[in-house]
Amino acid sequence: MKQPGMLELPVLGLLKERSMHGYELRKQLSAMLGPFWQVSWGSLYPTLRRLAKAGAVEKLAEEKPSKRRAKTASGSLNSGRRKTVYRLTAQGEALFTELLEETAAAVDADHFTLKLAFFRYLNPETRLALLERRRAYLQEKLGQFKTNLRDYRERIDSYTLSLQNHSMAATQSDIEWIDELIRAERSIEGGAPNPSNA
Amino acid sequence: MKQPGMLELPVLGLLKERSMHGYELRKQLSAMLGPFWQVSWGSLYPTLRRLAKAGAVEKLAEEKPSKRRAKTASGSLNSGRRKTVYRLTAQGEALFTELLEETAAAVDADHFTLKLAFFRYLNPETRLALLERRRAYLQEKLGQFKTNLRDYRERIDSYTLSLQNHSMAATQSDIEWIDELIRAERSIEGGAPNPSNA
DNA sequence: TTCGTCATGTAATGGGTTACATGATTAC
């Protein structure tokens, strides 16, 4: 991940479902967000520490199952202290909701992605608001692409032109995808009783 | 921009074309890379300072118009303001080429974009190598998406699923775009004499 | 026994973001 302060939301969101230790958290994060999101230990653990300091999560030392000490036995002075399980607190729940609902940061692609991954915790109106905000942002960028190209097209070389055209097409495709999501949202809102997905 | 150390390449690349001052550099950067790339002063000027310290660019003080100017008429050809113009040095040229050619960092989307914007300075073989490296990377990610979905599909909700599907489609589209670029590269390589773009 | 995975962290480094601060010039 690239931008600062982005891990908080997904960490809280995953811990909301169930308590986990750091290592598993990372695996779930990758599974949920796909291979482009790689979380490094050096960002995950400090995030957990910050959240713990803020009272949003608490550390639980899980006693080890190890039941058998047959072989190794002996002198290990202490046994506990293997996994550290993190659990969401009430404050953490509140923080999660706050981060999820804030519309300010919803426009940026990565922030939007993270919010979308936890959309099920939002009510339909908020979902629609976030979707429409993102859509407007993309539309604005599309317009900027066009003025940009109008003003500079002759001065940019063919590679850069190809770059911008591809980028515009991708933006257009994003918009269409958002439109689908908006349509789906409206149809469950006004139409059939909530199917609550699969 | 989000990642560290990414401004160096485009700054050197633009200064290679012609000397400029910081403010103009930023405008050119936006024009070239499109509206998703926003460069802040707080990252641009420190980058220039670093490059200057490394001897890659040199600062030229463009002298301001002798202090007092007649209101309008006199200095029509003057256009003087106190600007600091940056010029690429020989070392800077070397650094530019080095940064542009290194294949290690070429896989990441942003690095790849930046290199592509200066592809005209590379020979066709290096261009092809970079394109194919990027393609292989995307292909690999696509495979990871698939295994990921195979293993977790039942456990992810419909929003996250939509997210991943869209992300996969975008990756696929990126690959097709790269393929086009590769085809174009090969056709100028083996076929007609270099058309050197529009 | 050794290798791969599980598991938890810390330290140094670097640089991006945001806000701040200033002043000149142009257009209305």
Add this chain to the structure above:
DNA sequence: GTAATCATGTAACCCATTACATGACGAA
């Protein structure tokens, strides 16, 4: 005369990256 744009930077704050360091456990 005043607002917008041109123009150049600095500073504090935050945090991601990378590399480092350690150790348990299961299987081959």
